[in-house]
Amino acid sequence: xxxxxxxxxxxxxxxxxxxxxxxxxxxxxxxxxxxxxxxxxxxxxxxxxxxxxxxxxxxxxxxxxxxxxxxxxxxxxxxxxxxx
Amino acid sequence: xxxxxxxxxxxxxxxxxxxxxxxxxxxxxxxxxxxxxxxxxxxxxxxxxxxxxxxxxxxxxxxxxxxxxxxxxxxxxxxxxxxxxxxxxxxxxxxxxxxxxxxxxxxxxxxxxxxxxxxxxxxxxxxxxxxxxxxxxxxxxxxxxxxxxxxxxxxxxxxxxxxxxxxxxxxxxxxxxxxxxxxxxxxxxxxxxxxxxxxxxxxxxxxxxxxxxxxxxxxxxxxxxxxxxxxxxxxx
Numbered sequence: 001x002x003x004x005x006x007x008x009x010x011x012x013x014x015x016x017x018x019x020x021x022x023x024x025x026x027x028x029x030x031x032x033x034x035x036x037x038x039x040x041x042x043x044x045x046x047x048x049x050x051x052x053x054x055x056x057x058x059x060x061x062x063x064x065x066x067x068x069x070x071x072x073x074x075x076x077x078x079x080x081x082x083x084x
Numbered sequence: 085x086x087x088x089x090x091x092x093x094x095x096x097x098x099x100x101x102x103x104x105x106x107x108x109x110x111x112x113x114x115x116x117x118x119x120x121x122x123x124x125x126x127x128x129x130x131x132x133x134x135x136x137x138x139x140x141x142x143x144x145x146x147x148x149x150x151x152x153x154x155x156x157x158x159x160x161x162x163x164x165x166x167x168x169x170x171x172x173x174x175x176x177x178x179x180x181x182x183x184x185x186x187x188x189x190x191x192x193x194x195x196x197x198x199x200x201x202x203x204x205x206x207x208x209x210x211x212x213x214x215x216x217x218x219x220x221x222x223x224x225x226x227x228x229x230x231x232x233x234x235x236x237x238x239x240x241x242x243x244x245x246x247x248x249x250x251x252x253x254x255x256x257x258x259x260x261x262x263x264x265x266x267x268x269x270x271x272x273x274x275x276x277x278x279x280x281x282x283x284x285x286x287x288x289x290x291x292x293x294x295x296x297x298x299x300x301x302x303x304x305x306x307x308x309x310x311x312x313x314x315x316x317x318x319x320x
Contacts, residue, residue: 002289002290002291002316003290003314004290004314004315004316005290005312005313005314006179007116007132007177007179007180007313007314008132008314008315010116010132010176010177010179011117011118011130011132011173011174011176014176015173020176020177020178020179022177022178022179022180023178023179036179037179038177038179038180038311038312038313039179039312068128083178
């Protein structure tokens with residue numbers, strides 16, 4: 001299955017965080033590399049999305065949408081900084 | 085909800101949906117929206133579509149290409165009509181936005197319906213009287229699959245706007261443009277050299293975006309000057 005990128009989850013993240021997150025940076029808890037959210041690899045699998053680090057493939061986020069409500073698990077993200 | 089005003093056939097496999105947004109907060113060139121369809125039994129499907137209209141335009145335009153076995157595109161292309169309503173979320177995204185303050189020179193690389201956000205960028209540049217030079221490289225399978233062909237030719241008449249097509253599967257006998265996939269040679273021919281630090285935006289199917297971005301980085305372009313947006317069939 002081909003990977004999309006973090007643009008594909010931008011709508012869900014905007015709804016969860018209240019503003020655009022695509023240009024925010026997150027670091028991978030596994031390899032430490034930092035990427036903008038839009039640059040993460042996204043695999044859409046109903047009912048949600050698996051988000052991986054483009055450097056090491058570690059799962060950094062999982063989004064699940066049930067009955068129109070999205071929940072997010074970000075345990076693979078070591079730290080985040082807002083867009084400049 | 086937004087009202088559908090009109091559907092415009094762009095190619096045999098793609099239509100532009102012209103929408104009358106109410107309470108639309110305005111958007112920036114390069115942003116997208118999520119379209120959500122809800123079946124009578126409550127089943128929902130959602131897809132992202134780039135906004136193809138400029139912020140200065142009167143109406144919001146989305147261009148939808150048919151995906152084989154698609155869940156959402158067949159409805160949008162075959163069933164939706166003027167007077168219907170669509171549930172939209174957006175505008176979304178900041179990463180893939182271009183506006184004049186970000187500068188240039190600007191290199192846009194589109195594969196297939198990945199041209200949609202660049203129609204917004206090009207129209208925005210013209211509407212804002214931008215003096216930033218912009219070059220577009222657009223890869224399509226055949227001339228018949230080139231979306232916005234006439235409009236892109238007209239846009240190319242503007243000073244500082246250069247439009248190149250490459251056809252990957254079939255081309256007219258007298259075709260003088262590039263033939264075949266976007267490769268290192270074409271990109272070196274079209275792009276400004278890395279020393280001029282062009283801002284580069286690439287939009288298209290995942291494999292197309294990956295190949296174009298890797299080629300540019302391999303030619304010495306700074307990865308931080310390259311913005312990418314991938315789309316493709318979504319698995320369920």
